[in-house]
Amino acid sequence: MKILLVSMNSIHFRRWSDQLRDSGFDLYWFDILDQGYAPSMSWMTQITGWKKGFLKKRGRSILKSKLPKLFNALVHKYDNKVEDAFANALQEIQPDLVHSFALYISASPILSVMLKNSIPWIYSSWGSDLFYYKNKPDYLKDIQAVLPRVNYMFADCKRDQQIANELGFNGTHLGVFPGGGGFDLELIENYKIPFENRKIIAVKGNHNRSGRALQVLKALEQLGQHIDHLEVIVFGATNPLILDFETDQIKNLTIKAILNHDQILELFGESLIYIGNSNSDGMPNTLLEAICAGAFPIQSNPGGATAELIENGTNGLLIEECEDVKHIQAIIHKAISNKTLLEGGVAHNTTHILPMLSRYKITQQVIKAYTSINC
Template structure:
């Protein structure tokens, strides 16, 4: 089968696609941004990249920063049309199926082409906030209602989004719930783990921005200084808003508090392997990949539950704790207190996740399931 992947160049996409290596399928990638270079991570895939600009002229970034209006005018001439280039590539390779990852970045730009070829099989993978958040934005909702009736097959990372997709017109075949980046190579990442009883780190995802809610967590942590003095608090992936908050708070003076910006994925996994509690908080997401990584690394998860998605993995008080109100600082503080005061809860949760959840996240198990799903497309 010829499969044409349509996606931005992201870690989740590369990990998902790697599941198809040596599957017998012929895989192509259309980089929807048109700006990236060939990806070595999936060098066995035929790649349509770096197609966006007619001419990558000298001084382009200088003009962009100093003369944005001139740059915008130049780009209107210099940039190729996404739908047109995609249609040419579609007709060139004649795939059995097109697979788009994320609706608003990889479905909407090509919907006019896919409507023009109604017989072309189309798979859509919903990621994170793809449907849950953007259904509340009128402009995006128009796109959602246009794309979903045209899509033939659907992957989601939670059952919640399958229900939303049906609400907005999806009538095709549901291929199932799978992690957005596929499974995890549990044998490979265990090299980063230290024994759970030796761990002293509380790891916090540092996103604020549109949907992340790291700052309420940090405000809760700020009230627990005496209780947390024996632990190391590490924030990773912090954006500018989080750095600004920390620089204006008492946290900057703590000798056991570290805030990191964007770091390589291997470093995130290493930090997971040293942590006994992971806290992720947002007002919109699917099943967070970092939550699943925490489970694979035997970390106790405290995670927000937008739209009930996380509750599909975590039973609060059994194998983790759910944050039901991501904005409520007092609630978050008391949840952290509850966990720190009950060592047996952490031990039982880690044991439960090892036995029940982690085996379902194994890369090779999920890979075999995914290959069967593609092979079922007719």
Template sequence: MVSINSIHFERWTNQLQESGHEVHWFNVRDGGYSEKLSWVNQIVGWKFKFINNKARVFIKKRLPWLYNKLSVLIEKSTEKAFENALLEIQPDVVHSFVLYISCVPILPVMQKYPNIKWMYSSWGSDLFYFQNQAKYLNDIKQVLPRVNYMFADCKRDIDLAKAYGFDGQVLGVYPGGGGYPIDDYKAHISPLNQRKLILVKGYQGRSGRAITVLKALESLSVKLNTHPVIVFGADNEVEDFIMKRNLNSKLDLTVYPKSDFLPQMELIKLMGQALIYIGNSNSDGMPNTLLESIIMGAFPIQSNPGGATAEIIEHGKNGFLIEDCNNSSEIETLIDNALNNMELIQSACKYNQKTIMPSLDRATISKEVIAKYNSIIN
């Protein structure tokens, strides 16, 4: 495994814990040991040379220009460290997660050893967003012809990969972290007739468009007097917008800043209390929060960059698709339509939990994923 640490990587990798495979993880940015993957052989502590940690952090934070000049003296080569690990382990397959983070830095090594099988997982904006930047597109076109196998979190990215040179074997389309322990979640699913909450993903930054959603909710504020609104993962600019527009006086609003990390299980519980979930961005794959809202019975209103969300949401049947993530009037109309059509919300919930939820079960997906790994090795 070649990846940074993330909750999705941990969840995906833990699918293999009882598979009988020997799993090694090259922490590509050397982010430290993960207790959640204690069963994995973790290759950490490889990145920095003689300089002590406090001095390095001080220079990087206070004198970034100096750190950049001294980086050759401070940091070891990712390429060389990976090659050393590769030669020592002699793996059956190398699995990289996210192209620009975990494929590009090791590409020269994988080209040097063309007989070693290479697998790639595309997540989120990995291909869809970065194809629009010349440097990244060049990297994409260099990496994909060398890749032998591919997982993705949406069909859209399989098509993009093939367009940019991938001609290997597609192993499947699965959520980025594998499936979900649905039986553990069921106790937190509230009946629809007890739900009033509107839950909003608060990402802004490069791709998030939460402010557009907040503008729509502000316009609907008179109609939302019985509907509390919770914004989770709120970026700084989202918090600033809320303060400048004094939204707390117009909406029954609770905000969980991104800096105060909301544990996944707490978010799952909120999903199980939400009548409507809204996620809006200009670039994504298949959003994990969308899948969680489906499992937990919330009515999803989700942006549809590149058609990825439409792979699972049929507009007007089991959710609403936002086609213009920058159009607050469109989102306002969608929210208003949902609130005025309880029959649609009920039928969407029934359809999602009967038809889609079973396909997201962790036990089912794990068996399929392990079978895919086995098919490569045997």
């Protein structure tokens, strides 16, 4: 089977596509943003270098910063349009399947081409793809235009399957899987320390369109001396509101910017509790990695997505009001004051959730889903 993958170069896409490395499929990747050749994905054919129509070697960044109006005029006049480049790739490759990752990035831009072809089209919904953007009129228009043409769909939560159905998708659901596929449980095991030695609360530091890390920090601040025996480590912070957060109420607070994957796994493997807070995420990959590493999860539950995996009070705690500091404070206090809850939650996840997240198991299921398609 010849599959043309359409995506930006992201960690989720690299992990997902790696599942197909030894599948026997003939794989091609159309780099929708033309970010350049990716050595980490050298094992599949890459369609890159299609965009630039002027200053192909150097000088574009300087021109863009110095003369933005001229740059935009030249882009409009000389750069190749994504529809034309994709149509050429489609004609040359003649794939059996096209698979787009994230609707507004990789599906909407090629819709005009796909409407002229009957090639089966798969769409992978990620994070805020449907739940957040369906509330934005311009994006909703794109969603309702794309979904009726899409034949198959992967999602990272059942919530988004339902939303897709409501907004025009009438194809076949191929399954609910983490956006980047499964997790290497043997690798993660190397980073885990015993439960009784864990003293860290790990906080996902995203504070942006969807992330709400500041509310978590304010909740921890109000807990004061109740968390003096613990260390709070915020990771992945990029917003100055988080990077520059100062307080005397959190005794042991460390704020870190972007960490590499090994550093994140090491942090999770030493963490007692993981906290992630968002107004629209699907099933966060970071949450799943924290669970795999033995941390007790506290996670927001937009649209009921997280409740598909976490039973509140059994194997984690759910934040139902991501903006409500007092609500978040009460949830964290419940966790830190109940060792039995934490131990029981981690034990439940180890027995019942980790086997479902195995890289090997999910890879087999994903390959089976692709092969079920009649081309």
